[in-house]
Amino acid sequence: MKLLWLDLNSSYAHSSLALPALHAQLMDNESIEWHKVSATINENPGMTAGEVCHYQPDIVAATCWVFNHEMLMHTLCRIKALLPQCCIILGGPEFLGNNRSFLLKNEFVDCVFRGEGEEMFPKWLKIWNQKEQWSEITGLCFMDEKGVYQDKGLARVQNFGELTPPEESSFFNWDKPFVQLETTRGCFNTCAFCVSGGEKPVRSQPLEKIAERVKNIHAHGIKNIRMLDRTFNYNTRYAKALLELFKTYPDICYHLEIHPALLSQELKNELPTLPKGLLHLEAGIQSLHENVLETSRRKGKLVPSMEGLKYLCTLNNMETHADLIAGLPLYHLEQIFDDIRILAEYHTGEIQLESLKLLPGTEMKRRAKELGIQFSTLPPYEVLATREMTPEELQTARLLSRLLDFFYNAKVWQDLTRKLIIENEDFLHRFLDYLIQLSVIDAPLSLERRGIILYQFCQKAYPKYEEEASQAWIEAGMSLKKQPAERIRTKHVTPPLEWEMSFGNYHEGLRLCKLPLQDGTFIWYGFEMETQGGKPVMKATSKMDSEAFLKA
Numbered sequence: 001m002k003l004l005w006l007d008l009n010s011s012y013a014h015s016s017l018a019l020p021a022l023h024a025q026l027m028d029n030e031s032i033e034w035h036k037v038s039a040t041i042n043e044n045p046g047m048t049a050g051e052v053c054h055y056q057p058d059i060v061a062a063t064c065w066v067f068n069h070e071m072l073m074h075t076l077c078r079i080k081a082l083l084p085q086c087c088i089i090l091g092g093p094e095f096l097g098n099n100r101s102f103l104l105k106n107e108f109v110d111c112v113f114r115g116e117g118e119e120m121f122p123k124w125l126k127i128w129n130q131k132e133q134w135s136e137i138t139g140l141c142f143m144d145e146k147g148v149y150q151d152k153g154l155a156r157v158q159n160f161g162e163l164t165p166p167e168e169s170s171f172f173n174w175d176k177p178f179v180q181l182e183t184t185r186g187c188f189n190t191c192a193f194c195v196s197g198g199e200k201p202v203r204s205q206p207l208e209k210i211a212e213r214v215k216n217i218h219a220h221g222i223k224n225i226r227m228l229d230r231t232f233n234y235n236t237r238y239a240k241a242l243l244e245l246f247k248t249y250p251d252i253c254y255h256l257e258i259h260p261a262l263l264s265q266e267l268k269n270e271l272p273t274l275p276k277g278l279l280h281l282e283a284g285i286q287s288l289h290e291n292v293l294e295t296s297r298r299k300g301k302l303v304p305s306m307e308g309l310k311y312l313c314t315l316n317n318m319e320t321h322a323d324l325i326a327g328l329p330l331y332h333l334e335q336i337f338d339d340i341r342i343l344a345e346y347h348t349g350e351i352q353l354e355s356l357k358l359l360p361g362t363e364m365k366r367r368a369k370e371l372g373i374q375f376s377t378l379p380p381y382e383v384l385a386t387r388e389m390t391p392e393e394l395q396t397a398r399l400l401s402r403l404l405d406f407f408y409n410a411k412v413w414q415d416l417t418r419k420l421i422i423e424n425e426d427f428l429h430r431f432l433d434y435l436i437q438l439s440v441i442d443a444p445l446s447l448e449r450r451g452i453i454l455y456q457f458c459q460k461a462y463p464k465y466e467e468e469a470s471q472a473w474i475e476a477g478m479s480l481k482k483q484p485a486e487r488i489r490t491k492h493v494t495p496p497l498e499w500e501m502s503f504g505n506y507h508e509g510l511r512l513c514k515l516p517l518q519d520g521t522f523i524w525y526g527f528e529m530e531t532q533g534g535k536p537v538m539k540a541t542s543k544m545d546s547e548a549f550l551k552a
Contacts, residue, residue, distance in 0.1 A: 001031060003125075004057035005171070007038040008048070008068045008075065017180055017228075018063040018091065018117075020169035025118050027169065032125065036171060041071040049078035056083070059128060063092040064112075066357065069379040073106055080108035087128055091117050093195050094379075096361025099141040100149040111142035114361075115155035116185070118163050160185050160203040165213050178224035178255075179217055183210050183242065187230035189259075191286075192297040192363040193328065193356060196230050207241050218249045225254050231284075232256040236264040243270055250275040257282045260308025261300030268311065276317040283309050285322045287331050288339040295329045295371070297363065310346050319349035326397035327356030327383035329364075329371045333393040336400070337428055344421040350409045353401035355394065356383040396432070399441050403432050406450050412476035413447075413454055416468055420458075430461055448478055455484040467517050474525055477535035480513065488515045488525075496542040499524060504538030520544075 005019045019036065026032060035055045039048040052060060052075075060079055064072055076088055091113035095102070099112050111134065113121065120139050127133040134140055139155025157163065166172050167179075184204045187196040217225060233239045246254050260283045271279075287293055290302040312320040322343050326336055336353070343351050358365040358375045368375060372387035385391045407417040420427045434457050435441040445453070455469040473484035480488055493512045506512075510526035513536075517523065526538030 001059070001125075001128075002033045002035065002055060002057040003059045003061060004035040004037060004052055004055050006048075006052060006060055006062040006072070006075065006079075007036055008062060008072050009038070009040055010067050011040050011042075012038075015173045015176055016063050017166050017182070020166035020172040021163075022117055022121050023171050024164040024166050024169040026122055026125070027164070029122075029125075034171070039075075041068050045071060045074040046078055048075050049082065052079050053082045057086055059125075060086055060088045062090055064090045064094040065092050066094065066359065066380045069094055077106070077108045087111075089113070089124070089128075091121075094360055095141065096195055096359070097365070099151070103141065103143050103149065111140055113139050113155065114141055114151075114153070115139040116157045117155060119157050119159070120155045157185065157203070161205045161209065165209070167213060167216055174220050174222070178226050179222050180226050180228050181210075181213065181217070182228040184229045184234075184238075188234050189231060189299050190297045190363075192295075192367070193325070193358070195359050195361055202234065204235070204238060207238075207245070210242070211245055214245060214249060214252075218252060223252055225252055227254060227256050230257060231259045231262070233258050233262050233264070233267055236266055240266060240270060243274065246278060247274065250278055253277055253280055255280045255282065257284065258312070259284055259300055259305075260312060261305040263308040263311065271312075272315055272317065274317055279318040281312060281318060281320040283312060283320055283322045285309060285343075286325045287328055287335070288342055289331065289335055292328050292331045292335075306342075309343075309348070313346045313348055321350040321352060322346075322348045323352040323354060325354050325356050326401075327373070327386055327389065327394060329373065329386060330388055331386075332388045333396060336397055340400075340404070340428065341421055341425070344408070344418045347418070351404050352409075353397065353404055355398055355401070357381045358383060399436065400428065400432055402441050403428070403435060406445055407431075407454060410447060410450065413450060413472060416454065416465065416472045419468070420462065420465060424462065427462070431457060434461070447476070448482070451476065451478055451484055452482065467515075470515060471523060474513075474515070475536060475539070488513050495524065496522070496544060499540040499542040502539040502541060504536070506538055506540070510538060 007016065007019060009015065023034060035057065037048065037051050060076070062072060062076070079086065080088060087110045088108060089111050090109055095112045095114045099114065102112070103109060117139070120137055124134070124137045124140060127136070131145065134142055135150060135152065138152050140152045142150050144150050184202055186202040188202055214225070246252070256279060258281050285305060286296065286298060288302065288306065293302060309320070309322060324336060324339055340351055340353070358368055358373065358381045364371065364373070373383055374385040375381055375383045383394065385394065389397070407413045408421070435453070438453065440453065451473050455466070455473060458465040458469045470484050470487065474480065474488065478484065480490055490513045493514050495506060495512060504526060506526055509529055511529050513525045513527070515523040515525070520543070522542050522544070524540040524542065525536035527534065527536050
């Protein structure tokens with residue numbers, strides 16, 4: 001029997017664990033001939049379908065999720081037309097709700113799995129061509145021979161700790177810059193907007209098994225591990241044990257999702273002792289308003305969440321990102337602007353503003369009418385309006401997210417952007433209007449173009465920040481011939497008798513440049529002579545330049 005996995009992703013930088021996770025449970029089954037075809041949603045579906053048909057598979061399987069849904073259907077309908085006898089089976093988060101309408105609309109799909117497939121998919125493979133027995137498979141949804149919808153509930157892996165790790169599969173992709181590692185499955189939280197909100201119970205893998213997996217990952221030279229645990233610090237004892245394991249491989253950076261309201265004192269004592277760069281934290285916040293969080297059924301009170309986040313952001317040995325979700329019930333646009341200012345004051349590493357999507361199987365989708373949410377019924381199911389936000393305001397929130405990604409979340413412009421946000425209540429509104437008027441907010445922008453825009457805006461709207469914009473430009477290693485560096489002197493520059501070093505050290509081999517400031521002081525930058533351009537390796541400040549010293 002030939003089984004072909006259609007691996008359709010947003011880009012080749014993304015990869016799914018579904019194939020290696022399932023294949024790892026079936027590696028000893030020699031009756032199955034496995035094949036894989038990889039493609040992205042930007043490729044021609046006819047070409048991808050043709051590549052699949054080349055193998056003449058008996059079964060075509062794939063994972064369907066919100067961003068590959070449309071192109072996957074275009075590809076699969078072509079495959080079924082060319083290979084009418086093949087059986088098409090799908091799984092993934094798109095099928096956590098009622099699947100009857102999907103199967104009626106997409107008749108070329110034979111069945112779909114709801115839930116976790118590692119235990120049930122192998123059972124289905126034994127009877128894949130005996131449809132009269134499909135009712136025995138928990139989690140399977142299909143139309144029977146009489147055209148009646150059959151729904152076999154939700155599949156949950158009973159022995160999560162006993163699963164063969166996906167890294168042992170020959171289909172595991174070691175070529176990506178990071179790998180995903182799932183140490184727990186299920187979520188204690190009940191967030192109404194999340195597909196994990198109903199995943200109970202929380203199941204964990206034995207620490208000895210995780211240690212072997214991390215050892216294997218390290219042996220492959222991987223430097224980034226993205227933990228798929230929904231809440232890393234749900235169990236303090238387990239989290240501490242994992243942190244001890246992570247310290248064994250300090251050359252790996254571990255990306256974790258953490259709930260700031262659940263930070264125990266034990267973890268607070270542990271986190272500052274970790275090597276710098278070992279952890280990259282994603283802190284779930286969603287909103288800084290208690291009524292919004294309560295309506296969203298998110299566990300953890302607001303005050304402990306904010307205190308926990310504030311603490312995490314003070315740790316200089318790791319970076320903490322925070323997220324907000326526009327479109328949540330009771331959340332107003334101006335509250336989002338206010339929340340961004342608070343997160344900026346905390347010195348959050350990144351601020352991610354997402355638009356709410358009502359995903360299949362979530363409580364919020366079931367209660368959409370009751371909560372006053374209007375949303376698209378087609379992927380990606382984005383919220384279009386709420387009682388609190390008009391369609392125009394939700395679009396403003398989307399554009400505000402672009403602003404944050406372009407400027408706050410870009411390290412070279414972050415300090416200046418943060419300062420502008422904190423010190424000027426109207427900055428975000430005015431700068432967003434400016435970007436919209438320039439017709440650049442929805443366009444791709446290089447780092448250089450962003451720097452020029454920010455500099456020009458400061459010149460016009462906040463001139464007291466113009467010099468800081470110039471310094472940010474120079475320290476980012478941008479061209480000294482472009483407008484933001486128009487006041488810098490690069491020729492015949494000699495050091496003053498006295499200056500105060502900000503970073504680096506001066507030596508005669510450096511190319512020296514000076515930037516005069518309005519208050520009469522000077523900023524000095526040193527560049528390595530051997531390299532063209534690049535970031536300065538030295539910065540200093542003086543009250544006078546060399547010419548003034550000579551005159552004195």
